[in-house]
Amino acid sequence: SAVISQKPSRDICQRGTSLTIQCQVDSQVTMMFWYRQQPGQSLTLIATANQGSEATYESGFVIDKFPISRPNLTFSTLTVSNMSPEDSSIYLCSVEVPSGSIDEQFFGPGTRLTVL
Amino acid sequence: GQQVMQIPQYQHVQEGEDFTTYCNSSTTLSNIQWYKQRPGGHPVFLIQLVKSGEVKKQKRLTFQFGEAKKNSSLHITATQTTDVGTYFCAGRAQNAGNMLTFGGGTRLMVKP
Numbered sequence: 001s002a003v004i005s006q007k008p009s010r011d012i013c014q015r016g017t018s019l020t021i022q023c024q025v026d027s028q029v030t031m032m033f034w035y036r037q038q039p040g041q042s043l044t045l046i047a048t049a050n051q052g053s054e055a056t057y058e059s060g061f062v063i064d065k066f067p068i069s070r071p072n073l074t075f076s077t078l079t080v081s082n083m084s085p086e087d088s089s090i091y092l093c094s095v096e097v098p099s100g101s102i103d104e105q106f107f108g109p110g111t112r113l114t115v116l
Numbered sequence: 117g118q119q120v121m122q123i124p125q126y127q128h129v130q131e132g133e134d135f136t137t138y139c140n141s142s143t144t145l146s147n148i149q150w151y152k153q154r155p156g157g158h159p160v161f162l163i164q165l166v167k168s169g170e171v172k173k174q175k176r177l178t179f180q181f182g183e184a185k186k187n188s189s190l191h192i193t194a195t196q197t198t199d200v201g202t203y204f205c206a207g208r209a210q211n212a213g214n215m216l217t218f219g220g221g222t223r224l225m226v227k228p
Contacts, residue, residue: 042221045215045216058215105206109158
């Protein structure tokens, strides 16, 4: 299993500013992901954070808007840049921990972002 | 790209009634996972299905993976108020790396 913490848990930000979200895992993991979840909606994968290389972004998400760092196997950050109200959402970090034939994903508690 | 559809979007049931949510993928899956998210919480892994036609049970929960590995279902027998939450399926397409695509979720509400 894996225990994940995220900081901050919530924030209210002004339009045009940037926010960096931190994700800390209690064990070394290879696969780390960042998701966005609008209230009452499903999870949308933003990117896969790879240690030692650039993140891999999904369609509709770009590095300039969502720069990601992955300095080691237990930590990652996601920055939401030049924010607009449309960026208001819950941002979740998750890790994949193989257990036999099962690749279970563990999620952090999320960061609730409100952009005014 | 791969799409995973889930129905229904919402379901209200009386406590003690059964509940089923269905998941359909546009592509063949290598495996499918199910997650539960309580209100205000984060998704928690429930189970993974890998084999065609596989059926797994967890107490009152029964999970099925279709023969064509493109659909799945979660059935809850005799719902309880503790079953309240949103149930997501998440499919991993064949030849699509490690990416999980989540369905839209089914929000279950249970009236006591």
